[in-house]
Amino acid sequence: MNELEETMRERLKKNQFMSYNHIELEHVEPDYAVFRLDIRPESRNIFGMVHGGALYTMADNAAGSAAHTDGRNYVTQNGSLHFLRNQTEGTVRATGRVRHRGRSTVLVSVDITGQDQRLLATGEFSFFCVERSGKSS
Template sequence: MTAPSVPSPQLDLTAAQQALAAQPFSRLLGTRISAFGGGEAVLELDIRPELHQQNGFVHGGVLSYAADNAITFAAGTALGAAVLTSGFSIQYVRPAVGRTLRASAQVVHSGRRQAVVRCDLLTTAEDGTETLCAVAQGTVLSTATP
């Protein structure tokens, strides 16, 4: 996300949707942001065959992308729009299959310059059943000049 260098009341779901739309890779994947604010962000994308690996599961790189982006957006609610992921880890719990992938991220701790964020990645099946497929945690840094 890039925008103002300090947290701003203009950071809302509409601003987050505009920031996501400005990311060419996110547009390529068809990612949507459905929640943003109060230390949380939720990204969603439709699962389609082009996102699968050779065994028919969602590719781990797609899951990592979703976790990274959701973590950074959630941190942006606490630190402002000028943020970058410093690092994250992801644990794959089970193969991702279904019609929709949802990355739900929540700030666990935030200071003035960094935030620690947890992200659950779930798939939704045709019948609406949700399944946890991965868990990630990351650190996000503010790039704003003090």
């Protein structure tokens, strides 16, 4: 495990909502992060498909983790996710890629894929950088 991955895993231990929903970090590198969800009964909506909230949570975490790879602290400023299709079993992955990194904001694109790399959802998230002291940069 490299230093970036170790640091990210330590930070994510504090994210109880992500853990509660069985969402896990699979891979991280500068400006890039992949999360996975192995679909469980509690991951599904009343129609038996992955709940949209689980997909959105995965997307927000993948995007946020990609933003955090520069070592600074961020909060989600805005998020938009387009749901295209869904699945009932197997594994889904959210991949976040930094598209733009400014002094105080970061824009990250996210794709959620399912079986056979089928695109399930896509979107963008923006993050605002906050200094470790809690003041805005």
